[in-house]
Amino acid sequence: MTLTIGVDVGGTKVAGGVVDEHGTVLASNRRDTPAEDPAGTRDTIVEVAAELAREFPQVTAVGIGAAAWIDAPGATVLFAPNLAWRDEPLRDYVTKAVGLPTVLENDANVAAWAEFRYGVARHADDSMLMITVGTGIGGGIVLNGKLWRGANGIAGELGHIQSVPDGHPCGCGRLGCLEQYASGNALVRFARAGARQEPERAAKLLELAGGRPAGDRRPPDHRGRPGR
Ligand SMILES: [Zn+2]
Incomplete structure (x- = not known):
């Protein structure tokens, strides 16, 4: 049986899993993401993968899905709107540190590929979004049976389509991206602003945040579950 390790790197957590060739997850682990610390995030990924590799010595490869823009060869994180990575040569670092061949891809792209191969789109003819x-x-596109990466490896970044001209600044450096209006982070921002403006209407929210509109709770993770 061929086993591989998948590591999901988001703004709040690094989650690892051992997966068989049918897509079944046999074991999993997770750590918080030290999002402000690129070296710490890199080492957390290594820790998560190495721990699973020790537990399952028959594992043959590691796949990383990161909330980041990855270059076309799949070696380097070019930029990550919600993580501190800039031009991080992540693939080769993890390959060396864990001692297993490693594949690096954008997290929405790998999610799309997983749904295409094993999930909700497994009966689709050859394309899905x-x-x-x-x-x-995030966004991922499968066209004619292949993951569509585009010329620079960052095709399908649907969250960074400008939806409000001159709108809210985005982590990508542009203004008014869809992500600034319809994501978990956006919901938190709207809730905080509303609680400041109309505290009486947000009594329950403020109570949950210890009375402070800025709160000390983490935003939801990338699947929309509340952070711990
Ligand atoms: Zn953006």
């Missing part, structure tokens, strides 16, 4: 809504908004 996936939109992921969580901390941010």
Whole structure:
């Protein structure tokens, strides 16, 4: 039986899983993402993968899905709107540190590929579009049976389509991206602003946040579940 390790790297957590060739998850683990610390995030990924590799010595490869823009060869994180990575040579680092061949891909792209191969789109003829809504908004496109990466490896970034001209600043450097209006982070921002403006209407929310509109709770993770 061929086993591989998948590692999901989001703005709030790094989640690992051992997966068989049918897509069944046999074991999993997770750590919080030290999102402000690129080296710490990198080492957390290594820790998560290495722990599972020790537990399942028959594992043959590691796949990383990161909330980030990955270059076309799949070696380097070019940029991550919600993580501190800039031009991070992540694939080769993990390959060396864990001692297993490693594949690096955008998280929404791998989610799209997983749905195409094993999930809701497994009966689709040859093409599908996936939109992921969580901390941010991601997109993945499968065309003619292949993951569509585009010329620079960052095709399908649907969350960064400008939806409000001159709108709210986005982590990607542009203004008014869809992600700034319809993601988990956007909901948190709207809730905080509303609680400041009309505290009486947000009594329950403020109570949950210890009376502070800024709160100390984490935003939901990339699948929309509340952070711990
Ligand atoms: Zn953006």
